[in-house]
Amino acid sequence: TARKCRSVTADDFTDLEKVDAANGLLNQLSEERAKVKLLKTQLCQAQTDQVRTAWMARGIFEDIVEQSNVELNSVQAQVAQMSQASSQVPSATAAQQNNALEQL
Secondary structure, three states: OOOOOOOOOHHHHHHHHHHHHHHHHHHHHHHHHHHHHHHHHHHHHHHHHHHHHHHHHHHHHHHHHHHHHHHHHHHHHHHHHHHHHHHHOOOOOHHHHHHHHHHO
8 A cells, every 4th residue: 555645834844843942952951961960079079078178177176185185284294293392392490480580
């Protein structure tokens, strides 16, 4: 059986224009999706950098606190030694103080 061909009408061109427009929109959508994917990647990298920076800052802070504690402990030990040394120095009695004043 032979197939009948229909004649081309103006509606056929309108349909082709619609197909072209749809293809253009699909291309544009693909481009926008690619941009979104790139932005997501950049956002993820920025968040990773922020977390890395926060951990580095925390480490630096902990090092400073530890060093401060070491220095504080050292100062406290020196104060304790000086306090102990001063308590071992015999204090002069009132009579000794009077003798010393009379000799002057």
